[in-house]
Amino acid sequence: MATRLRWLAIVAVVLFGTAAIAQYPILDMVAGKVVQKYQGSSCEQLWQERAQKNGQPKSEREQQAVQMLHNDPQMRAAFIDKVAAPIANKLFECGMIP
Numbered sequence: 001m002a003t004r005l006r007w008l009a010i011v012a013v014v015l016f017g018t019a020a021i022a023q024y025p026i027l028d029m030v031a032g033k034v035v036q037k038y039q040g041s042s043c044e045q046l047w048q049e050r051a052q053k054n055g056q057p058k059s060e061r062e063q064q065a066v067q068m069l070h071n072d073p074q075m076r077a078a079f080i081d082k083v084a085a086p087i088a089n090k091l092f093e094c095g096m097i098p
């Protein structure tokens with residue numbers, strides 16, 4: 001009985017996880033580009049970009065994307081799940097977070 005429940009739980013996690021991934025194909029593409037940008041940038045490039053962006057307003061497209069994430073908690077969670085670990089690792093490697 002416990003084995004059946006365990007298998008049902010695993011199947012449910014896989015199905016719901018797959019559904020969440022397929023739910024936002026554009027978000028997947030954007031998240032992939034964000035991760036690629038961080039992984040493909042040197043630490044020096046990230047430091048320079050950080051210094052240049054301080055105080056600069058976001059583009060209209062960037063503002064719209066952020067607003068969508070504010071308005072849709074599920075989309076926001078899916079995006080953060082995709083980008084958080086790779087970005088945090090890169091920032092840690094570069095000494096940008098403790």
